[in-house]
Amino acid sequence: MKRRNFIKFGALTAFTSCSTIKPHVYQPTREGKTVNDFFDVIVCGGGPAGIAAAVSAARSGAKTCLIELYGCLGGVWTTGMLSNIIDHNGKLGIMAEILKRLDSTKAQLQNSIYDAEAMKLVLEQMCAEAGVHVRLYTRIVSSIIKGRRISAVITESNSGREIWKAKCFVDATGNGDLSALSGCNFDLGHPVTGKTQPLSLMAIVMGINKEDLIKEKFINGNASSSDNKINLRKEIEKLGFSPSYGIPTFFAIRSDLIAIMANHEYNVSPNNAQQLSDATIQARSEVNKIVNGLRSLHGIWENMRLVATGSQIGIREGRRIKGIYTINKEDMISGARFEDAICRATYMVDIHSLDYNKAGYTTDGINVKPYDIPLRSLIAQDVDGLMMAGRCISGDFFAHASYRVTGNAVAMGEAAGVVTAIASLSNKMPHEVTWISVSEALKSIRR
Structure with a gap:
């Protein structure tokens, strides 16, 4: 197994970006009204990653807001009716808590298959208990960048156009919408053909x-x-x-x-x-x-x-936002270990056929050894104050086909919530937070 190290271990400040921020969609003449509350952390997207990010940030003491497009929380779990949680084994903390709560309501079979209606209620209860401010029926349409730092997101809904300010943000939209709107670089699709994995309606x-x-x-x-x-x-x-x-x-x-x-x-x-x-x-x-x-x-x-x-067709693959580190095929093959590991992925490379094929999917000949997902892959390379969680983190096409499943998304969200909470409460950027403080916080909530 190979081990990846920081350029300078101890803080996440070792990375310096030379990227130029792309222009983002921002219309000052339609700026909208500012939401009165100022938050420490705003999480965009209420799917498995977003739920975990919001709950962990709030439980860590941050004033947290969760913004979701649809009329319920859960994303692919609920609006997508996925009905099956993949790669959750061995993951403690919020993932284990969700499974325990589902089990207590008799809404779960064999520790992975669940009732989507029961899932909605469980997730809403967890957010309410943690003190998360939840806004449904609201779409992220733009962001405000000052220098390199994201300072606000702009939304549209039945309430009109609104500005939401915070110290730190988490993009848990699945397709990396917030990051793209903020000018982050990203990859999309197969490295040769550009094709993305097919969609499925449950x-x-x-x-x-x-x-x-x-x-x-x-x-x-x-x-x-x-x-x-x-x-x-x-x-x-x-x-x-x-x-x-x-x-x-x-x-x-x-x-x-x-x-x-x-x-x-x-x-x-x-x-x-x-x-x-x-x-x-x-x-x-x-x-x-x-x-x-x-x-x-x-x-x-x-x-x-x-x-x-499903109210939402299941999307397997969207933008992969550029982060400080990009998880790649070699990491899976070697079973890479990272000093800033937030969780261990064990799922196979699951590339659903890019064109019709009765085989359904392929591993592309890649034999996966359990590998770590490093925190650096969740920190945006091009914009400060922004983290990703879920399938939009930084990885290549092949690694994404393994880590994209929801058991891993929850662990990513949990880590992103902890980091943004620490950063906002100490007036730092996520990349400035020391790994030891993150590690200790994660250990305390994953007991």
Whole structure:
């Protein structure tokens, strides 16, 4: 195993950027009204990473605000109805707490599959208990940069255009929206083709029993194995077409509540609203076609009905914002260890086929050894006072295909919340916070 060191270990001030800040979208004539409250930390995006960042920042003593686009917290967990938490094993702190709370409400099976409605309530309760100021139905549209430092974000909502000021900010938007609007450099897509991983629209069905799915070998326990997925594809092909996702998958949330992922939308830019719109409409049409088609086969499918599809199509890959350090393929292959490690990722390289392929996904021949995610990959290279958490952190295409899953996103958010809290309360920038202070704070909340 190789070990990466700081240029000067002890503080995160060793990095000096020569990058030029790109112009950001800012319209002084439409500046809007300033929100009266001044926050220590503002977290943009209320998905798994954003929730953890906001809760950990607030619990660390920072006056914290969480801004979310949709009408609930949880992101891909809830609006996306993902129904399965990947790479959460061995992660303590907020990740373990969420699992414990879900388990106490009987909303969780086998420690990873969960009920999205119960998840919404759990996350809202955690934010309320921590004292996080939550604003839903609000979109980040710009930011204010003074020199190299971000001093405010600008939002639009039913309340109009508003300015939100804070000492530090966390971009947990998934697609790195805040960072891009602030002029940060980023990478997007495959290094050769530029293509991004396909999107998937999750769905929930009822009227079919988990025991019947097990008996007919479409599911194994509470989820589909490789053979089960092939069996389901062959069943769908009896309808005269193949699903766009070559290995459609079931997750049994409850004995009579089943999640299904059978859809892929290829060559869609996560930064193009029209492409996202078209992909979502097409995906929802396909999901309905599959469910209605299976019901026409009678047997175990006879009473199956579509209960809901995700309010947000699942986006696997967006911008990867440039940070102080970029996690790369070699780090995974070698099982890299870092002195500023915030968590250890164990998930495989999971590249969903960039074009239709019945195999569904590939590892690109990369054998992952458990590797560390360093704090430096969460600190923006081009803008001071800004951190990233979740799949928009600094990494190459291949590493992103491993660390992007939500178990890791929670650990990233937890660390970003701690760092921004320490920085704001001591009037420092995140890159000026010493690693020892971060390490001690994380140890105290991960006991």
